[in-house]
Amino acid sequence: MSKTVIIVGGNGAGLSAASQVKKLQPQWKVIVYEKGGYISYASCGMPYFLEGIVKDFKDLLELSPETVINDRKIDLRLHHKVLKVDPENREITVTDGTNNETMNFDYLLLATGAIPSTRGINIKSPLFKRIFTLKSLDDMLTISALLDKQKPQRCGVIGGGYIAVEMLEAFLARGLETHLVHRRDQLAKTFEPEISAMILEKMKEEGIVLDLNLAVKEVSESGKEVVVKTDSGNLTFDFVLIATGVEPNTAFLKDSGIGLGIKDAVSVNKHLQTNYPYIYAAGDCAETTSIITGQPAYVPLAPRANKEGYIAGSNIAGDNEEFPGIGETAVTKFSDMGIARTGLTEKAASKAGYNAVKYTFSTSNRPRYYPGGEELYNVIVISKDDGRFLGAQLAGPLDGVKRIDTFALLIQQKMTLAEAFRLDLAYAPPFSPVYDPVILAARLGRRHVLDAK
Amino acid sequence: MSKTVIIVGGNGAGLSAASQVKKLQPQWKVIVYEKGGYISYASCGMPYFLEGIVKDFKDLLELSPETVINDRKIDLRLHHKVLKVDPENREITVTDGTNNETMNFDYLLLATGAIPSTRGINIKSPLFKRIFTLKSLDDMLTISALLDKQKPQRCGVIGGGYIAVEMLEAFLARGLETHLVHRRDQLAKTFEPEISAMILEKMKEEGIVLDLNLAVKEVSESGKEVVVKTDSGNLTFDFVLIATGVEPNTAFLKDSGIGLGIKDAVSVNKHLQTNYPYIYAAGDCAETTSIITGQPAYVPLAPRANKEGYIAGSNIAGDNEEFPGIGETAVTKFSDMGIARTGLTEKAASKAGYNAVKYTFSTSNRPRYYPGGEELYNVIVISKDDGRFLGAQLAGPLDGVKRIDTFALLIQQKMTLAEAFRLDLAYAPPFSPVYDPVILAARLGRRHVLDAK
DSSP, X not given: OOOEEEEEOOSHHHHXXXXXXXXXOTTSEEEEEOSSSOOSBOGGGHHHHHHTSSOOGGGGBOSOHHIIIIISOOEEETTOEEEEEETTTTEEEEEOSSOEEEXXXXXXXXXXXXXXXXXXXXXXXXXXXXXXXXXXHXXXXXXXXXXXXXXXXXXXXXXXXXXXXXXXXXXXXXXOEEEEEOSSSSOOTTSOHHHHHXXXXXXXXXXXXXXXXXXXXXXXXXTXXXXXXXXXXXXXXXXXXXXXXXXXXXXXXXXXXXOBOGGGOBOOOTTOBOSSTTEEEOGGGBOEEBTTTOOEEOOOOHHHHHXXXXXXXXXXXXXXXXXXXXXXXXXXXXXXXXXXEEEOOHHHHHHTTOOEEEEEEEEESSOTTSTTOOEEXXXXXXXXXXXXXXXXXXXXETTTGGGHHHHHHHHHTTOBHHHHHTOOOOOOTTTOOSSOHHHHHHHHHXXXXXXXX | OOOEEEEEOOSHHHHHHHHHHHHHOTTSEEEEEOSSSOOXXXXXXXXXXXXXXXXOXXXXXXXXXXXXXXXXXXXXXXXXXEXXXXXXXXXXXXXXXXXXXXXXXXXXXXXXXXXXXXXXXXXXXXXXXXXXXXXXXXXXXXXXXXXHHHOOOEEEEEOOSHHHHHHHHHHHHTTOEEEEEOSSSSOOTTSOHHHHHHHHHHHHHHTOEEEOXXXXXXXXXXXXXXXXXXXXXXXXXXXXXXXXXEEESOGGGXXXXXXXXXXXXXXXXXXXXXXXXXXXXXXXXXXXXXXXXXXXXXXXXXXXXXXXXXXXHHHHTTOOOOOOOBOOOEEEEETTEEEEEEEOOHHHHHHTTOOEEEEEXXXXXXXXXXXXXXXXXXXXXXXXXXXXXXXXXXXXXXXTGGGHHHHHHHHHTTOBHHHHHTOOOOOOTTTOOSSOHHHXXXXXXXXXXXXXX
C-alpha cells in the first residue's frame, strides 16, 4: 500500500532520507519541502569557496533539483516553508510565501537543520549589509559579493569554533586585516586548552589580530562601518562575521507536542523516531547521544546528518536500523596546521563523572632519520579507574591528524590503553614512526599515568 | 634475588626486552649477545638510505652501544654468536670467533631475527661481490659502496614483496636501469591481485622493466657481470638483489628441544614463552598468531618485534603481559603511490574457512569540489555469513593510505559492516569526503554485497 512521506528540509539529512525511501519503496510518494532555493549543498565547503580554493560555487551543489525530481522521482518543492506540524492529525501547514496549504502524511521526517545562534549579541543594523553569519549558501554568496565588489580591508570574526577558525583562514588568505574577537582567552570549549593555545599561537604567527577576552555586547552597522561594542571598548571593521555557533531550527515545533531536548533539538530514540513513532528527525535539528557517556548531546556535524538521513529513510521504508550516537570526532585546519578531536575533553569527562586524567606528548610523524617529519602534538584523556581512552586531540601536520580516526575507534569501542598498545597498525618510514603516535599514546599513558605511583 | 637474563640478538626485540628488564629489575644481570657489530638499527630505513633520502647511515642507528652499556647498564657483547642452547641445563654456548664459552641463565630470550631466504635459487659466485640480499646494515653498506664506486648501469631485483618494491624505487631513483624479475605475473601473495596490478602498472609507467613469469634457477657472477638463469632464458645485470623473503634465524636451535613452528619459527604462547617457560622468544625469529583466524602465522615486521621485545622483557621481569598476535597490517610505497594492507586477502580468508567475498571501489580522498583530491583504490574482503570485515587493501595517494589503520582496528575488533557504517570518523573537506572511504566501504558492502539478492 502506498504511503505519503513528507520531509521538511532539502539538505544532507533530508535528501539522504528521501533517496533511501524511494530506493526501498519506489511506489511511495515522497515530498521534500525546502524553504530556500538550494538543496543538498556542501556547507563544509563554504569557507573554502570564500577563501578562493573552490572556484565555482556551483561545485558545492551535490545534487541538482533535476536529478532529485527526474531520476529519483522525489516531489521536491523549493521555496516552501513548513509553518506548523500537527502530529495527532498527521498534518503540516506549509507556505510558498503567498499561499498556505495543509498536507497529510503517513510519515514525517524533520530535517530542518540548524540556524546561526548569535548568543545574545544585540545586532543593530538597518540593512545587514556588513554583518554576517555563515550558514546558508545565500549567506556565502552575500559575503562573496561584498569581498569581490567592495574590497574591504579589515574584518572581524566573532566566535571561537570551527567556522570561526576556518573563516579566519579564509579572510586572511584573501588579504584582509583579520581580527578574531572572542570572549575568552581560549577558543571554543570543544578544544583542549593546550590545542587552543597552539592554534592561537599559529594564528598570531600568520598575522591574525587576536582581540581576546572581549565580551561582545552589540554589533551595529552605520554606513560603511561596523562597530563592535565590547565590555572593554569598541572595535571598528569594514565587515563582521558572527560565528558564535548554531542552534536547532525548531522554533516552528514549539507547541506541536513533539518532544524537544538540549537547546530545543528534537528528541529521538535510536531509530530516530520522536515521541510520535511515525515522525522522525535527523541531522542538525535533532538531538543525539554521546556514545561515550550515553548522555544526550547536540553536535551538528555533516557526517552524522548524512548517516541519520540514510537511517531515518531506511526505517521509514520499513527497515530496522539504529544510530548509536556520536563520538564527537571532528577535524579542521588553520593554514598548514591540522587540528582534530574525538571523544571528551578532560573537563567534559570529569563533569560526566569519570576519574579522568589528561597527558600530552609530542612526536614526529616520521622516524627521526626520515626527512620531512613534523611534530604532532597529542592531548590524551583517559579514565584512571579502568584505563580506558576517553578523548584525544591532535594538532600538527595536515597529513598527520586524520589518525584521529584510530583514536575515535578506540574510544567508541571502549578500549583500554593495554589493548591499544597491542594493536597492529601500519608502519613504514615514509608514513609513521615505528611506534605510531596511537601506540605511543597507549605506551606513555600506561607508564607515566596508570602505573605511576 | 638477582637473576641472570641472557638475550640473543641486539636489534629491536632484543634491546627493547633488555631495557625493559633493567627498568623493572635494575639489580638483575642482563647480557645481550649480538653476532654483528651493530645494534638496534632501523632496518626499514635501509631502502631509503640506498635511495639517497637518508643521507648518513649512522642516522639509522637508534641506540648507541655506549647508551646501552653506560646508561642502561646492559652487558652488551658485540661480535658474539650463540652456537647452541641447552634448555635443560639453562646454558648457552657462545663464540667470539676465537674462543667458545658456556654461560648459564635464569631466563633466556631468543631474539635472533630473520635471515634472507633465497628459496632454492642456486647462487654461484666466487666472491658474492655483485649478488646481494638486504637484511643487515652490512648488506646495505656493501650495496651502497658498489653504487657509489662502481657506477653500475643495470640491475635486477628478484622477488615481489615489500623489500623488492622499496628497492625497485630506490635503484630507479638512483638512475639505474632497474628490472623486476619475478616468477609470477603478480607481486607477492600478500597483495590482492588488483593492488598488485596497480603497483606493476605504476612501476612500468615510472620506467621499471618488468621481467615477469620467469622462475629463476640460478644466479651466477663472473667478472663484472651477473647472469640470472631462468626457466625461459638468461638475463644479465651489473648486479642483482635477491629479495625473495626471509626466514627465522633459528638453525642453531634445531636439536635443542625448543619447539619450532611455521618455517621453523620459535613457537610461543601469548606470554611469549617457548615450551620451556623460562625461555622466551620475540620478533622475527618467533611465530605469532593471526588475531583474525587464531591460527599460527609468521609475519616478520618491525612494530611487532618492538612490542614483543617490550612484552617479553616485562614478563621476564615479573609482569603478566600478553601479546594477542598480529593483524597483518603493513604499508609501503612505490614512488608517489601509497600501498597498504590489513587482515586477510580473499584467498587467505577462503582458505581459512570463511565464506569470504571481495569487492572493490575507488573514491577521491577529498570531496569532489575540493582541489587536490586523488583516487584511493579500495579492495575489501568481508565474511558473507556474519557481515564482518576480514581484510582491506588500499592503493593511492601517500596521505590517504594510512587510514588502513582504521580498517585494521575494525578487523581486529571483529566489527561488522553495519557497525562500521555508524562510526563517527573525522570529516572536513581538506581531509576526506563526507563519507570517509572507511564508511563508504561499509555502506557499499552492505548495499551491493550483503543485501544483494
